[in-house]
Amino acid sequence: VTTPDEARSKHRPESVRTQGLTRATILDTYIGLADREGPEAVSLRRLGAEMGVDATAIYRHFRDKAELLAAAADRLLSRLADEVERRDDWRIGVTELALAGRAMYLAHPRLAHVIASSDEPLPGNSRLFEYLLGYLRAAGLGPREAAMACEALAGYIAGTSSLDAETGEDTNVAWRRAFAALPADAFPNAVAVSSYLYRGANDSFRFGLDLLLDAIALRGEEGSARRS
């Protein structure tokens, strides 16, 4: 697969001399840096230094940092929409979409916040919603139910994964121990289940996802039965 950037540089062999900044190189540098060192490490000064350019040069290509972040977010979403495979089984399709989305949010903890604060829906986001809505209709949901379930699923995936991204494995261990050490008279339930708490956020994410999909399957069957 050839990315737009590669295609463009092939058409400008003299670009080695002129070099110059482009939106694409800025975004790639940003995503690379955010991948390696986390999003909070990326200041405009740092980003400029990474490209051998003054920080304020970025303002020639983006109105402000928020626009840069939105463009980077769309790049990630569009890449995901490109990679995702269409499935015949709606439940497999939604599950793959959810897990791929989760991986993206885990790698980019600020991403969901950027998407949510965008004035217009990002193009990549619309494409992913289209996939998801297709699966939900295939599950048998009516238009209103599909829209609500789509929002709820997107919120669950983005919300929980963004929060999970901030807690390391050692924190999970500490939380589980703290729950186990709670006084059993005041916290009977917490103590009773403490050995199952905070054993891998991926498992509890998957559990919640299956709950949502179970209920969606049920509503879809009911809706189909009512219509026939």
Next chain:
Amino acid sequence: VTTPDEARSKHRPESVRTQGLTRATILDTYIGLADREGPEAVSLRRLGAEMGVDATAIYRHFRDKAELLAAAADRLLSRLADEVERRDDWRIGVTELALAGRAMYLAHPRLAHVIASSDEPLPGNSRLFEYLLGYLRAAGLGPREAAMACEALAGYIAGTSSLDAETGEDTNVAWRRAFAALPADAFPNAVAVSSYLYRGANDSFRFGLDLLLDAIALRGEEGSARRS
């Protein structure tokens, strides 16, 4: 119940003359300011000015800003745990907990992030988890299922509500219009359901919550039947 702050001031009756800062007054000022102007508006300089004190005086009472934020988060969680009523019907109990939690996260968009990055579980958080786990056991879930469902529910509530907090009503309108204006050949599903999309985040939150509770009720019944 006597808070640590109250206990400390009782042992120093001359504190009226000195006045002085206390952790409690700092936290109350912080929460008040965050309520009125949003959490991103509260810098330590601003917080100090609000109390007529130098910003760095706060460092006499909190190690750093993160500790202050964690303490403020615990104050909010504990207040919620105080207010919440115990219900006989597990489903009503979970729903009330979820809606009260959502209101808190909507009012404090950074709260979930602070809770998740805390090294130890905040006391108020443990109390709320105890309530939630009790309801899930009452629904018929086994210990492992209850623990997983508790994490998934907490993530759904905190995650989606924190994201919803960042999008105003006008943004919802803009997103719905944008989806309706998508080309129908490439986005048939998005266009078809667009009139139901982004009509109030509260409704889709409630929809997702009901999906989760439906599936939990089902698993609870299955588990109870298997055991009897």
Next chain:
DNA sequence: ACCTGAACACCGTTCAAGT
């Protein structure tokens, strides 16, 4: 014992100046 105030090392952003 507690608070102040200068200082440090950062931010995002603007704008006149360079080429």
Next chain:
DNA sequence: ACCTGAACACCGTTCAAGT
């Protein structure tokens, strides 16, 4: 047309100095 660099108005935090 595009980039630079000084400057502005902020941050959180440290530390010597005050009282």
